[in-house]
Amino acid sequence: MTSVYTVRAASRAEQENWDELSEQNPLGGEFSNSRVFARVKSQYGWHPRFLIWETDGKPAFAGLVLERRIPLLGKFWYLPTAPALQDAAEVGAGLKALEEYVKTHEPTVFAVSAEPTLPVIPADDPDTVAGRHTLPPSFASLIPEKEALDTIKSRLSVPVTDLKRGRMDAITAVIDLDQTADELLASFDKKCRNMVRRGEREGVEFRELPATQETFDKMWKLMHKVGGGRTDLVIRPRAYLESYWKGFADQGRGRFYAAVDNGEISVLAFVVLTGKNATYKDGGSDRALQSAGSANYLHWRIMLEMQKLGATSYNMFGVAPVTAQSDTDHINYSLGRFKLSFSKRRSTLVGRVELIFNETKYKLWSRVGAGIASRLHARKYKDSQMI
Secondary structure: OOOOOEEEEOOHHHHHOHHHHHOOOOOOOOHHHOHHHHHHHHOOOOEEEEEEEEEOOEEEEEEEEEEEEEOOOEEEEEEOOOOOOOOHHHHHHHHHHHHHHHHHHOOOEEEEEEOOOOEOOOOOOOOOHHHOOOOOHHHHOOOOOOOOOOOOOOOEEOOOOOOOOOOOOOEEOEEEOOOOHHHHHHHOOHHHHHHHHHHHHOOOEEEEEOOOHHHHHHHHHHHOOHHHOOOOOOOOOHHHHHHHHHHHHHHOOEEEEEEEEOOEEEEEEEEEEEOOEEEEEEEEEOOOOOOOOHHHHHHHHHHHHHHHOOOOEEEOOOOOOOOOOOOOOOOOHHHHHHHHOOOOOOEEEOOOEEEEOOHHHHHHHHHHHHHHHHHHHHHHHOOOOOO
């Protein structure tokens, strides 16, 4: 039987212990549901809100909301991961509870956009026709048959997701760490296994680096050399990234790991561990310095380190859909091929779900408001991505 949820604002004590609460969510912790994530976003035009979903009078999960005040329209809410449930019907029930909360307590919110960590249930391949997401039947049943914006108010809707925006891990590779080291290595594809062994054979050094300005400088430099210095990669402002790095490192949840070739750092990765979920958040590399197998060996060693720290999964954070055939088709194509060598299949999320509370304002937002807001954000913060 599907649960019945209610939503309330988190207390001061719950906000102070937010990360611990988040790590108790049914899905475990997610870096984009953390206080560090909220604090960084607050420096870039968003106002964090902390909500608790309850069932039977007890907390069920904690969900971060990012609020943006839009002139003339009101408030726009974005939920990076909530509702933090992996069952489609439960996610639907969580969204309905949020809808009731907004109607009762937040009358100036005109729309809510949520990207729950809800995987697609595939028939054969997780990425089907034209790269669109296929909804799990139990979730699709929650959506009214009529889809017209001017006839249904505050309904659940699932628009076609633009995979170049929103969650970077809407399609990703997640490696199961709940297995032995031998089983983990055997789960990689043959070429990847060979590259791991080659890196080890050629003496690539694995090293954890301190979260110092020197390390930040090195990461920033290597991020701009990925793929031989690709100019189409989306890199957030340096201050934005350094806020993440320092924030998670200060908590003991973020770590820098390097592959060292002939005394030079050739590949660098920043990994965030929230609860039992590890995420490869940022990375950089220099082709001129790295040997074949350096990057494969680095991630293999990171996975072993994450196992020691209690992680049961390692999210490579973003690959291209199966329909993509080049970087022109999708920005994650080349990098994704490397990431998928560690996993036999993609993990595809259902995409963005929207609750609309004012149809007229939502139409204005969709047609012109979002674009204007994005351009103003880019101009003010030197950041090409508002979300």
